[in-house]
Amino acid sequence: MARPRKNEGIRYLAFLKTLPSGSKIYYIKFFDDTGAVFSIRSSGTNNRDKAHAFAGKLLATENFRALALKKRLAKAKQERERIILENELKQAQGTEAERISxxxxxxxxxxxxxxxxxxxxxxxxxxxxxxxxxYIAENQKNVNRYFIHFSPFKTVWMADVNFMLIDEFCRQLRKKGASRYIINSAINTLRAPCTWLAARGVMPEISFKGIALPEKKPQERGILSAIELERIVKLETLPVWYTEAGQPRIDTKPRPRLPGKKQNHGMPGVGFREKLAVILGAYTGARLGELRALQWRNVDIQRGIIQIQQNYVDADGMKKPKARSARTVVISATLEHMLIEARKIAAEIGCDGPDHFVLINPADVSKPISQTTIARGWDRVLRAIGISAQEQKARNLVFHGLRHLYATRLIDAGLSPGEAAKLTGHRVLATLGRYSDHVQDETLAKAREILDSALYGKKVADHEHNSMRSKS
Structure with a gap:
């Protein structure tokens, strides 16, 4: 039996509709082979010819027959009718790969x-x-960032994609200065559909081997020194402020608007919440999503522990930590002081329940603090302790570097990689090795003292060290 054409039996009607604003737009009403309406789409135009062209494009690219069958199946009540419709739907959906190709x-x-x-x-x-x-959102961004700007991809069908075309696409990205990471990400956006379509026999298999990628230039994330961390701990923060209605707020108070469209200069002060985010990162080694997901139910100040049990990602909401890395971390004396203060402030605002987030989102306390707020807070904290934007960039000081700092301090304190991994949540020790191979000035000073005492004796070493300093 011959397979029915993709949208066989589908008809449409273009009709003009007046919107509440008074403007008129053509809408397209689609009918199945029984005459039932199953979809209505806006053409976005008041031009009749353009509306018909829009409808024709939809019929050429979308599987309306499958959509109509789904609607009929949802309304079917008799078992025999359902079986017939399910078989027809399977047959119609079998054309999905062909349609995409x-x-x-x-x-x-x-x-x-x-x-x-x-x-x-x-x-x-x-x-x-x-x-x-x-992950899905990142691939969608890749389509809009990179693929849409490569002219051939706007006209060439998926079925006709080949290695030469992909190679040229990557060559264009390289000329624009795209990094190895970006090109790899773009390739993966294309690789999955190519593999999926090839497995269904609607396009040939494509090998992505042989594409020239830029040289791998890993930039090591910088970490704060012990002195810089101490400055953050001692940093004064802005107090809780109140709205005109008397509602307490923990976020940074908006600066007053200046007359004549003048702008405020300088970085705003550091709020308690922003400092708390940095201290939590430095003293727990938690990932950004894990910090955002942290709730008061996870914090046991009396026992001196924090349970890292969840991770928050904007596109997915609450989920388990990366690579099943749920764990328990200890609360240091410095962190305990800040958590006690944070709980008091949360109680004043009415957000100290077990399901409330430790890092409060004043705009909506049912949601965690935003990534943007933490990123801005990180910059403000660095400026407040004397690290300029230029120095921050040169040293590659990013928020995730606090996790590196945490791992480095654990190793320097004498913990074995296996012991440290239990606190950082690393399942692969080699990854922990990359995090903990930073050498801090304090570590070098400690090593110098040990070597001086062991090899030369402290007095001789001090004499030689001071002599060299005076000459320099």
Whole structure:
């Protein structure tokens, strides 16, 4: 039996609709082969010819027959009718790979990484192996950042993609200065749909080997010195402020607007919440998402421990920590002091319940602090202790570097890599090694003292050291 054409039996009607604003827009009403309406789309135009062209494009690119069958299946009540419709739907969905293969690359990728429409993502979700929302969002960004600006990908069908075209795309990215990481990420955005379509026989298999990637230039994340960390601990923070309605606020108070469109200069002061985020990062080694997810139920000041049990990602919400790295970390004396103060402030605001977040989001206390707020707070803290933006960039001081600092201090304190890994949540010791191979000035000074005492005797070493200093 011949397979029905993709949108066989689907009809449409373009009609003009007046919006509340008074403007008029053509809408497209789609009918299945029984005459039932199953979808209405806005054409976004008041031009009749353009509206019909829009409808024609939808019929050429979207599987309306499958959509119509899904709607009918949802309303079917008799078992026999359901069986017939399910068989027809399976047959119609079998054309999904063919439909994607006959779309321009940019359109195909946009659909492939669309959670609501992608058969690939839906299949993974149905199999109990859904991809993270963050990963899907990154691939969607890649389509809009890189693929949409490569002209051939706007006209070439997915089925016609080949190694030479992909190689040229990567060559263009290299000329624009894209890093090895960016090009690899873009390749992965394309690799998954190519593999999926090839497995369904609608395009040839493509080997991505042989693509020239830029030289790997890892930039080691810088870490704060013990003196700089001590300055942060002693840093004075802005007090809790109150709105005109008398509501206490813990975020940074907006600076007054200046007349004549003048702008405030300098970095705003550091709020207690921003300092707390930095101290938590430095004294627990928690990842950014783990800090955002931290709730008061996870903090036991009496026992001196914090349970790292969740991770917050904007696209996915609350989830388990990366690589099943749930763990317990200790509360140091410095951190205990700040947590006690934080709990008092939270109680004043009414956000000290077990389900409330330690790092409060004043705009919506049911949600954690935003990544943007932490990033801005990090910059303010560094400026407050005398680290300029130029120095921050030169030393590559990023918030995640606090995790490196934590691992470094654990190793320097004498913990074995295995012991330190239990506190940092690393499952692979080699990764911990990358984090803990920083050598701090304090470590060098300690090593010098040990060597001086062991090899020369303290007095001789001090004499020689001071003599060299005077000459220099």
């Amino acid at each position: 006959r779309m321009p690359v940019v359109d195909a990728l946009a659909l492939f990484w669309n959670s609501a429409e992608s058969p690939y993502l839906q299949d993974l979700a149905d199999a109990g192996r859904p991809l993270s929302g963050h």
